[in-house]
Amino acid sequence: MNFCLNSRWLCSGSTTKVTNSAWFRYNGVLNCLIGQDIFDVLVIGAGPTGLACAIEARRAGFTAVNLDKGCLVNSLCHYPVNMTFFTTPELLEIGDIPFTTSNQKPSRLEALEYYRKVAAHYSLDVRQYQAVGSIEGCDGEFRVTTRDRYDGGHEYAARKLVIATGFYDRPNLLKVPGEDLPKVLHYYNEPHPYFDTDVIVVGGRNSAAIAALELWRHGARVTLVHRGPGIHERVKYWIRPDILNRIKNGEVKAYFNSAIQAITPAEVLLHTPQGDATLKNDFVLAMTGYHPDFDFLRRAGIELGPECRPACNSETLESNVPGIYLAGVIIAGVRTGEIFIENGRFHGAQIAGDLKRKLRPHVATLQPEPAPPPRPAHLQSAE
Numbered sequence: 001m002n003f004c005l006n007s008r009w010l011c012s013g014s015t016t017k018v019t020n021s022a023w024f025r026y027n028g029v030l031n032c033l034i035g036q037d038i039f040d041v042l043v044i045g046a047g048p049t050g051l052a053c054a055i056e057a058r059r060a061g062f063t064a065v066n067l068d069k070g071c072l073v074n075s076l077c078h079y080p081v082n083m084t085f086f087t088t089p090e091l092l093e094i095g096d097i098p099f100t101t102s103n104q105k106p107s108r109l110e111a112l113e114y115y116r117k118v119a120a121h122y123s124l125d126v127r128q129y130q131a132v133g134s135i136e137g138c139d140g141e142f143r144v145t146t147r148d149r150y151d152g153g154h155e156y157a158a159r160k161l162v163i164a165t166g167f168y169d170r171p172n173l174l175k176v177p178g179e180d181l182p183k184v185l186h187y188y189n190e191p192h193p194y195f196d197t198d199v200i201v202v203g204g205r206n207s208a209a210i211a212a213l214e215l216w217r218h219g220a221r222v223t224l225v226h227r228g229p230g231i232h233e234r235v236k237y238w239i240r241p242d243i244l245n246r247i248k249n250g251e252v253k254a255y256f257n258s259a260i261q262a263i264t265p266a267e268v269l270l271h272t273p274q275g276d277a278t279l280k281n282d283f284v285l286a287m288t289g290y291h292p293d294f295d296f297l298r299r300a301g302i303e304l305g306p307e308c309r310p311a312c313n314s315e316t317l318e319s320n321v322p323g324i325y326l327a328g329v330i331i332a333g334v335r336t337g338e339i340f341i342e343n344g345r346f347h348g349a350q351i352a353g354d355l356k357r358k359l360r361p362h363v364a365t366l367q368p369e370p371a372p373p374p375r376p377a378h379l380q381s382a383e
């Protein structure tokens with residue numbers, strides 16, 4: 001799509017507005033945007049990384065907007081309700097705003113409060129509940145369309161884009177018959193719905209271990225199924241001995257080097273080194289990880305390399321598409337354990353550094369306003 005902005009710009013405080021007309025060619029048709037805000041930087045995603053990107057862009061003098069398909073820090077909002085972060089609070093900080101907690105590690109609730117306060121402190125322009133569908137245009141002249149909860153369409157124009165869409169929306173599927181049954185869940189929220197039920201937890205890392213322990217402590221009969229030879233070595237040091245001891249005591253049953261073959265409403269068929277086994281089952285919690293929306297990146301023209309790592313300059317974080325930057329966990333491709341809040345929070349400063357080299361704040365590019373008409377004589381005498 002050719003996108004050509006050729007009219008007069010007016011700085012309206014936070015953004016530039018097209019006051020006369022801006023013409024762009026879309027699907028071969030010349031269209032006109034009237035009164036639309038043109039942001040210097042549009043950030044897709046309002047997770048910790050996306051917020052950090054908007055903050056750093058604003059600090060560098062640029063206008064910025066965040067668009068999120070859900071609420072502010074949507075992923076964190078959907079984490080298990082009682083979760084505690086693995087990370088101490090200072091390593092989750094963005095925008096140089098201190099994050100304090102009376103505990104060693106903050107809870108999900110404290111993190112939600114913190115990021116909300118940070119967004120309010122910086123008066124970030126976050127447009128919630130708008131899922132970005134398409135990206136059109138080119139460097140300096142991007143056009144982004146969104147859908148809101150009521151299927152209403154919205155359109156934004158921006159000079160530069162940052163994609164910080166995380167990975168929590170897309171679970172890694174088991175790809176077995178019966179996975180579409182409503183009893184199969186890829187998100188664990190809290191233990192209470194599972195009291196006095198037979199639950200299979202799939203996975204051998206932190207999320208699986210935490211879910212299995214919480215479920216067992218709240219009266220579920222828990223069986224852990226993992227394709228690996230045991231609980232992963234890198235499960236946190238305060239969780240690993242707990243789950244190993246529960247397994248040793250027979251309180252949580254475990255099948256290692258094993259995989260689910262099929263799921264039916266009342267049973268699960270397992271393939272184990274000792275042969276196939278059929279287990280009575282009420283729920284399957286597949287804690288098998290998540291992955292970024294690679295199709296979204298491809299549709300934006302971003303090339304994916306080995307392990308689906310997107311092409312991206314490691315210094316500037318600009319992708320192979322000029323003007324589109326990548327931030328947060330999406331940079332790691334399928335290796336989602338490499339980037340988390342602790343290190344992704346610095347991506348905003350990296351991107352802002354490059355923006356300062358390449359993009360002048362819109363106020364500097366404004367065409368001068370015409371001289372105002374002379375003041376009436378009776379007002380001049382009062383000055």
Ligand SMILES: Cc1cc2nc3c(=O)[nH]c(=O)nc-3n(C[C@H](O)[C@H](O)[C@H](O)COP(=O)(O)OP(=O)(O)OC[C@H]3O[C@@H](n4cnc5c(N)ncnc54)[C@H](O)[C@@H]3O)c2cc1C
Nearest residue numbers: 045047049069074075086087132165166328329340341342
């Ligand atoms: C249970 C759990 C515990 C964790 N604990 C820790 C920890 O202790 N320490 C740590 O550092 N990390 C931890 N992590 C990892 C960390 O939360 C993630 O790496 C981090 O959230 C990534 O930040 P992000 O901003 O890149 O992505 P996200 O936080 O996932 O934000 C991406 C945002 O993009 C939005 N989005 C996606 N697609 C679209 C679209 N098409 N249009 C508009 N918006 C879109 C999403 O709604 C979301 O709000 C944990 C993860 C999990 C699952």
